[in-house]
Amino acid sequence: MPYLSMGQATNDAMRVAMRLDPTIIVMGLDIRWGGSFGQFRGLYDEFGERVIDMPISEALIVGAAAGAASRGLRTVVSMSFVEFSMGAMDELVNQAAKLRYMFGGQAKVPMVLRCADGTIRSAAAQHSESFEAIFAHVPGLKVVAPSNAYDAKGLLIAAIADDNPVIYLENKKIQPTKAEVPEGLYEVPLGKAAIRREGSDVTIVAYSIQAVNAAQAADELAKEGISAEVIDLRTIVPLDIDTVLKSVAKTKRAVVAHEAWTFGGFGAEVAAQIQEALFSELKAPVMRVGARHSHIPFAPALERAIVPATEEIVAAARRAVALSGQTMQRAS
């Protein structure tokens, strides 16, 4: 089985889908030359005019992708860095997400918006952020955030096959990580979380790069005698809350981790849903791990002060276990 990076896996996904379906077109700046991360490399050579150079007109790119999708094409859009999608939020939120619903189900909008997110090498305030909570807040969009190459291919094919607008978030730092990736067509269904590791003391819910960090955190915690279950959501919308609740009902403690801001972040939604469903069973408050509510600074010494990594997940899990001890002592 080929051993591919996430970028190679999504490139393979594009080829598999485009060979199957001549109505798939790709739109974006520089994609003819491979895209900012090589994730479109070679597609122009194989698919020619189906790979469309677009001007730096984000609103037009997303508006036209939605319009073309509503008229019978499947569109895959490269937004390069996720920050650039903010120039197209009107078209994304007010058009693509709403067309189907506000026209009474007349339209379908099969489009995928590929966006690179997260910190890497001091890219600073306008090339380092994670916006999944903004997208997840809007009904009508689906939001995908893979953590490994196998999922990256299967989720991207599933996203392209989906008849709805899908935001496909590709964390920059983990793009080079490799995994065994089957050849040909397979899909990882949207809305199905994966249990990466079974455990009994605390459930760590994460996605994208923090799912990778959560697995490392679980190793650290195991050394301290704390058994962590790790859930990789893979898809944020639809949210597989059932898998999360089943796990937390067992462990009685949860940590939700993402690289985006904690304040108003998607972790707050997961935490709230856990507490609504399992309040009386929880041994500790649901902990959140995310970036502090600041812009991402340039200086390497400052960046790490804002953005969390494995250590913060370990600390949050420890805190959950410790707090639950206190709670039990008070109760007894």
Place this chain on the structure above:
Amino acid sequence: MSQGAMKEAAQEGDRRLPSLDVLFGMHRRMVGIRQFEERVRTDYLARRMPGFTHSYVGEEAVAVGGCAALEPGDLITSTHRGHGHAIAKGVGFPAMMAELYGKLPGACAGRGGSMHIADFSLGMLGANGIVGGGFGLAAGAALAAQFLGNRDLTLCFFGDGAINKGQFHESINFTALRRLPVIFLCENNQFAQYTAIERTTAGALADRGTPFGVPGAEVDGNDVLAVYQAVRTAADRARRGEGPSLIIANTYRFYGHNVGEAVPYRSEADVAERRKRDPIPRYEAWLQAEGLIDAAGCAGVWEEVTREVDESVAFALAAADPDPATAMDDLYASTRAAWSTQ
């Protein structure tokens, strides 16, 4: 081409002269829009109708002349002031009135309302509550037509307010670059919401295509035949694969931005002066001068159309509300590509 020049064109056998069916159809649809909008205004001001609404009264010639120049498979994108475009593209009064009343048999099953009427089966890709919302959609629809190899062109209606949006420039650049079959038809009704065009807009609107190599035409938007001819010329160009055109149709909205507002930003005298150029009596005078219809014939059309509008209100009022249990339906399509393994 003006109405005066139309007869000349007919004598020269100009193929752009509409057939009698089209000429009569344009009259009926202009009257239809007028009566529909007057009834909507009445019902809205009487607080019988939910939401809010923007009247197309005074601008009928733009929608009707534009849509009459299209082929059946062609597409339109529309605006927040979209009732006229929908009627001109063939959406029926009952489906429209039921939508405005929020009823189940409405064009969008009660999900859209006044600002979001669409009928994809008729190529009406939606009224749009976001100013300039149609630019990207029109470019995309035209891109799809180019890829799928059909001849469908997209007529993008927008207002003088929207021409200042970045999306206008982004779309005209891209569609010109790729020679996509789009017609940008600007309804210059002189106001962006409440603010006069002189206070918001530099230069000549028709020149805004020039830097992109897109021809710009300016027409009397209250002359339905002039609009028809301009759109016909642009459609021919688009179908020859020569790309988009820009048409500025100068017109005037007889009522305010939205129904029910106070209109302190223009004088009654201005409106009275503009009403003298009402597109419907002008067109009727031409039809009668050409001997195509007499006054009684015109009156008959008004009577029939008014009855149809009244019937559509009765239909809407009698229609069922949507079931609250369906409020979440159609948020996501449940279908997938045929090749999906799921």
